[in-house]
Amino acid sequence: MHIRFTKMQGAGNDFVVLDETQGRLGLSPAQYRFLADRHFGVGADQILSVRPAPAEGIDFEYVIHNADGGEVEQCGNGARCFARYVHDKGLTSKTTIRVQTLAGVIAPELAADGRVRVDMGRPELQAERVPFDASGLEPRRQGQAQTWSLALDASGPWITPVSMGNPHAVLLVADVDTAPVATWGPQIEQHPRFPQRVNAGFLQIVSRGEVRLRVYERGAGETLACGTGACAAVVAGIRLGLLDSQVQVHTRGGLLSIAWAGADDDAVFMTGPATFVFDGQIELPEVP
């Protein structure tokens, strides 16, 4: 099957974007994996499929597949690239776009300075709804947060579970550059207490308004940035009593600005870049 695609990136988190507004391509998980493959395919952390509005009052649907071929609920950097894509490709003239995701409706807004601001909805802080299985574990309270040890070694890690529609486990580290992302990342991602697996966020507090973050993503491995991960990390930091409500998040791929007023039903707002890289075409193998 011969398909057209657009390559985009948001703070270095990169995507293959597929226009399915005129009909679905019907790709298999193996074909999503092929598109994401950095040697045999195009190469991307996630594949974003843009589909027609599913209901009145919604402009589009946006479907996300990780590099491992699995469909997931939400992608923050992807939401910004989605909005840039549908506007600049002429699929809408709106600059605030209401889009249905598996996690619910979000509203990316194209800002005058070229960045994109997204109302990412409210975080889910109930551990069992992240979902995280805390049964039999003694939580440790810090500020308003509860943390649990995953007992990977004597030091922990002690994690704060947060969902942004997709599951995140946030842990504090002294220095992201020396944090055990390569070893603890996959162990946390696959930990049995996360029945849907999890994105692991390694958070370094620089000040009450500035952090550094690395994320080992579910289904993709470490990425240069994770939008929902930045939201979850700031929510965790605020709940831990370590951050104020507006935070600059330094990721390896760029800067994201996150704001959360701190009440359970407050939405998290994320602002950051969304960039076209190239348009292309590729012959997809007819894999099952």
Ligand SMILES: N[C@H](CCC[C@H](N)C(=O)O)C(=O)O
């Ligand atoms: N790996 C994530 C999906 C992509 C999230 C990330 N790329 C973002 O910008 O939020 C998950 O499995 O939940």
